Amino acid sequence: MTDQLVRRYGSLPVPRYTSYPTAAEFTVAVGPVHQQNWLKRLDPRSSVSVYLHVPFCRQLCHYCGCHTMVARRDEVIDRYRDALEKEIALVSSHAADPLRIAHLHWGGGTPSILGVDGLKSVIDTLSRSFIFSDEFEHAIELDPRFVDGSLAQGLAALGINRASLGVQDLDDLVQVAIGRVQPFEVVRGAAKLLRGAGITRLNFDLMYGLPRQSIESIRRTCEKVLSLSPDRVACYGYAHMPQRKSNQRLIDAAALPGSEERFLQARAVSEAFTGSGYVAIGLDHFARPDDPLALASRSGTLHRNFQGYTDDDHPTLLAFGASAISQLPDGYVQNAAHVGTYVKAIEEGKLAAARGYRLTLDDRARGDIIESLMCNFTADLSVLGDPSTYMDELALLRPLIADGLVKLDRHAVTMTDAGRPFVRLAAAVFDQFRAEDVSRFSAAV
Amino acid sequence: MTSHYRPPCQACASCDTRKMAVCAALQDDEVSELERAMSFVRLDPNASLVEEGDPRRRVYTLTSGMLRLSLALPDGRRQITGFLMPGDYLGLADDETYAQTAEAVVPSGLCSFSIRDMDNLVERYPRLRDRLHLMTRAALRQARETQMILGRLAPSEKVASFLLIMSNRAAAHGRPESPVHLPMTRTDIADYLGLTIETVSRTFTKLKTQGLIRLPEPHSVEIVDKSRLAAVAGITLQ
Numbered sequence: 001m002t003d004q005l006v007r008r009y010g011s012l013p014v015p016r017y018t019s020y021p022t023a024a025e026f027t028v029a030v031g032p033v034h035q036q037n038w039l040k041r042l043d044p045r046s047s048v049s050v051y052l053h054v055p056f057c058r059q060l061c062h063y064c065g066c067h068t069m070v071a072r073r074d075e076v077i078d079r080y081r082d083a084l085e086k087e088i089a090l091v092s093s094h095a096a097d098p099l100r101i102a103h104l105h106w107g108g109g110t111p112s113i114l115g116v117d118g119l120k121s122v123i124d125t126l127s128r129s130f131i132f133s134d135e136f137e138h139a140i141e142l143d144p145r146f147v148d149g150s151l152a153q154g155l156a157a158l159g160i161n162r163a164s165l166g167v168q169d170l171d172d173l174v175q176v177a178i179g180r181v182q183p184f185e186v187v188r189g190a191a192k193l194l195r196g197a198g199i200t201r202l203n204f205d206l207m208y209g210l211p212r213q214s215i216e217s218i219r220r221t222c223e224k225v226l227s228l229s230p231d232r233v234a235c236y237g238y239a240h241m242p243q244r245k246s247n248q249r250l251i252d253a254a255a256l257p258g259s260e261e262r263f264l265q266a267r268a269v270s271e272a273f274t275g276s277g278y279v280a281i282g283l284d285h286f287a288r289p290d291d292p293l294a295l296a297s298r299s300g301t302l303h304r305n306f307q308g309y310t311d312d313d314h315p316t317l318l319a320f321g322a323s324a325i326s327q328l329p330d331g332y333v334q335n336a337a338h339v340g341t342y343v344k345a346i347e348e349g350k351l352a353a354a355r356g357y358r359l360t361l362d363d364r365a366r367g368d369i370i371e372s373l374m375c376n377f378t379a380d381l382s383v384l385g386d387p388s389t390y391m392d393e394l395a396l397l398r399p400l401i402a403d404g405l406v407k408l409d410r411h412a413v414t415m416t417d418a419g420r421p422f423v424r425l426a427a428a429v430f431d432q433f434r435a436e437d438v439s440r441f442s443a444a445v
Numbered sequence: 446m447t448s449h450y451r452p453p454c455q456a457c458a459s460c461d462t463r464k465m466a467v468c469a470a471l472q473d474d475e476v477s478e479l480e481r482a483m484s485f486v487r488l489d490p491n492a493s494l495v496e497e498g499d500p501r502r503r504v505y506t507l508t509s510g511m512l513r514l515s516l517a518l519p520d521g522r523r524q525i526t527g528f529l530m531p532g533d534y535l536g537l538a539d540d541e542t543y544a545q546t547a548e549a550v551v552p553s554g555l556c557s558f559s560i561r562d563m564d565n566l567v568e569r570y571p572r573l574r575d576r577l578h579l580m581t582r583a584a585l586r587q588a589r590e591t592q593m594i595l596g597r598l599a600p601s602e603k604v605a606s607f608l609l610i611m612s613n614r615a616a617a618h619g620r621p622e623s624p625v626h627l628p629m630t631r632t633d634i635a636d637y638l639g640l641t642i643e644t645v646s647r648t649f650t651k652l653k654t655q656g657l658i659r660l661p662e663p664h665s666v667e668i669v670d671k672s673r674l675a676a677v678a679g680i681t682l683q
Contacts, residue, residue: 008670012656392599396651399673428654432647 003260005403005422010259014424015431016283017374018306019332020367021357023325025433026334030356036094038330042316044097047133049314050104051306052084052122053321054111055339058146062179062250063168063210063238067323067337068109080322080339081118083346085125087320090351092129100131103312106140106160112147116154123158137162137312141205145182147190152197163194164203164234169210170221177211177255179247184224191228204230208265209238211255215268222272232293233278233286234308235269237262263421282309282375283423302375309375322352331358362432370427377423378414387411396429456480462508465532465618466556470576478569482562488512488549494535497546503557504536510553511628514545515636525637527591528611528629530618534580536560551628587614595639597679603638604648605678608658612668623668624661631663652677 015022042048056071057064071077092099104126106119114122119140126132139162140155147165155163167187168180175181191202204225208218225233240256242248257265266284273286279294280286285308287293296302296311303310305317306325317327322342325334336342336354345352359367365383372379384390397413400406405419406426415423457476463469468479486505488494494505497516512529526545529535535547535555558566567574594606608625616622627634631649635642649666652658657674659667668674675681 009656012654014654388598392601392648395599395601395605395677395679396655398676398679399655399657399670402673402676425655429651431654 005405005418006260006263008403009422009425010263012425014428017370017424017427017431018304018308019325019327020370020431021332021363021433022431023332023334026332026355026357028355030331030333030353030358032351032353034331034356034358035326035328035333035351035353038328038333039091039094040096041330042095042099042328044095044099046316047100047102047314048130048316048318049305049312050101050126050130051317051319051321051324052104052106052111053319053324054080054084054106054108054114055322056080056108056113057110057143058113060179060247061168062177062247063207064247065239065241065245066109069339071113076339077113077118079343081114081122083343084122084320086349087346087352088122088125088129090346090349091318091320094351098129098131099318100133101126102133102136102314103310104132104136104138105307107307108141110143110146111140112142112151112155116151116158119155120158139164139203141166142190142194143182144187144190147193149193149197152190152193152199155194156197156199160199162201162203163199164205165190167204167221167225168207169213169217170224171213171217173212174210174217177251179250187224188228201231202228203232203234204228206233206235206269207238208235208269209240209257209262211251213257213265215261215264218265218268219272222269226272226276231288231291232281233273235266235284235286237266237284266421283420285309297375300376304371304374332356366430366432369430373413373415373423373427373430377420378412380412382411393429397426400426400429456485457483460508462506462531466506466508467534467573467576467580468506468556470572471570475570479558479566482558482566483556486555486557488553488555490549490551492549494547494549494555495543497543499543501536501539501541501543501560503559504534504563505547505555505557507531507533507535508554508556511550512547512553513550513629513633513637514547516545523636524639525633527587528633528637530614532618534577534584537577537581537584550633593680600638600640600644600648601651601677602679603640604634604645605652605657605674606680607634607638608652608666608668609671609674609678609680612671622671624665625668627664627666 055068056077057068060070138160140160141164144165165187168178169175170184194202206221206225240248240251240253270280274280277289278286279289279297281293281297282302285293292311293309301311301313303313305312305327315329319326322335322339323337325332333353333356335352336345342352368383369379369381381390397406397408400419401408404416405422407414407416413426415426457463457468457480458473468476471479486494494512507529509531513525514527514529515523515525518524528550538544567577590610594603594610597603597606611627612622612625615625631645632642635645638645649660653660657670657677659669661667
């Protein structure tokens with residue numbers, strides 16, 4: 001039965017719904033003027049989350065789908081860091097009062113490419129414009145190959161208290177195929193150094209659907225990762241889009257697993273971690289039962305943002321850097337994706353918004369349903385209004401109900417256990433934006 | 446543009462549409478009687494064959510292409526009431542005047558008969574009357590299907606029903622069930638289903654996203670899963 005369902009639904013392109021509407025629906029109709037007005041309207045008593053994007057790496061991995069580039073000269077990085085700091089000052093000047101930061105997340109790229117001094121300089125700038133909450137979460141994405149003792153110590157001294165290590169896969173052949181060779185000892189060493197420095201909350205990022213990966217190799221990777229006692233694990237499906245990401249052209253498409261194999265790989269990862277006492281969170285995360293993410297999942301307060309799943313319940317995310325997407329109560333704002341364009345705008349004292357989206361009431365209701373499905377696998381449709389307002393969605397859910405993937409109980413739609421891997425399809429039923437060209441989205445599982 | 450001309454001899458004997466049309470009632474040697482009474486009409490896309498309210502003088506059999514039937518609504522909008530496929534007969538339900546406007550969707554060909562000639566032929570060949578009776582029943586069935594589509598409330602139900610019915614009709618006309626060839630525009634479909642063009646377009650996308658159809662090109666719809674599409678339509682297939 002499941003095989004049939006995977007064949008039927010597995011290869012359908014569906015968004016991962018880290019936002020609704022998805023970034024694909026953002027338009028140039030929203031720009032710096034909106035960003036400025038929307039920042040002015042922020043409630044000064046509210047806490048915000050901050051995301052800092054560093055779009056540089058020392059080398060580019062073949063599989064990468066992120067907004068990042070190889071930085072060959074340090075001047076480029078320094079100039080970018082300057083721009084980040086100017087942007088922080090500029091954005092905060094538009095918000096009425098100093099806002100309180102509850103979550104701070106460094107992503108990339110490889111944020112540590114700024115060096116401890118560079119990171120410190122940005123954090124100092126932040127602290128001049130914002131108030132850091134007590135016990136705020138300060139997380140960073142790290143490439144294990146570049147973690148050494150002094151970096152670990154330096155990060156800890158900056159107050160960083162959570163680190164996410166990009167592991168992807170620990171199989172030698174797969175590592176060669178994806179252009180990221182980092183033996184297990186490297187990952188283990190990085191984890192040890194971070195913990196030794198006091199950064200004890202560790203997340204490991206894995207991937208399935210990579211070239212030359214097999215269910216057996218993925219199980220071995222999971223076992224090695226388990227031996228490092230992660231607090232959290234995220235496992236994303238590789239999206240092969242060589243027409244959009246030229247670095248992915250280095251990946252041999254013939255070595256990629258098919259949609260059934262991908263499904264079984266994702267299931268093997270899930271079995272490995274849930275079998276060892278981890279709690280499955282949403283579609284692709286796992287956490288220790290006492291981890292805040294697991295607690296949020298249990299209490300139905302899990303959220304979804306551009307980094308994936310989070311227990312961060314602050315509806316405002318201020319994102320800094322090229323391509324970074326801010327989530328404001330009025331809507332989404334995305335900075336210019338091109339580093340040069342971004343830096344130039346900021347150096348000229350302008351906000352760098354290039355695209356965005358103003359949310360309507362209907363978007364919010366649909367966004368709530370999609371987020372609730374993605375996080376809790378259930379959603380209350382009555383937020384859309386009385387049943388006559390979501391008749392079309394009910395009609396589109398009927399095949400999923402017939403397949404035993406979805407249950408409907410009055411106005412609550414719930415994924416069955418068998419249906420959970422297909423939650424993005426149910427979410428897509430509530431998406432009013434899907435345009436004719438859907439080839440740009442990754443496969444459903 | 447509309448052009449009429451006399452068909453060459455033996456045109457009927459080699460006609461592909463004959464076995465589906467009213468003339469299927471006649472033997473090869475009898476069909477020449479029909480041929481003598483017939484003239485052939487060619488329509489360019491969007492050319493009008495008859496207008497709603499015109500006096501009814503002729504009846505037609507569509508031999509190629511597609512016609513759309515429509516009514517003008519008092520507020521100026523257009524309600525499309527149906528699409529004719531090759532083999533279909535125009536003029537069955539009309540009295541003194543044509544009840545609907547008939548226009549070509551794509552280049553179309555029709556056989557045309559005066560009402561008097563057709564009445565005479567029906568007198569002489571009772572099998573032709575039986576065949577017309579059969580076609581009247583088919584037309585009533587189609588009208589019932591249209592009612593069912595219009596009675597569906599959700600856009601996905603309407604579009605899914607429409608696709609299934611067009612697929613069934615294609616099969617009944619000896620063509621493949623899938624891909625369904627839809628020569629009409631999305632606006633035509635919207636005016637048929639009582640939806641806006643935006644809703645029609647979005648609904649096609651939604652059905653595609655859910656893996657129920659594929660859209661290899663705008664005028665061709667591949668039905669991936671008939672029973673699931675029927676589940677969306679909320680209808681039971683015969």
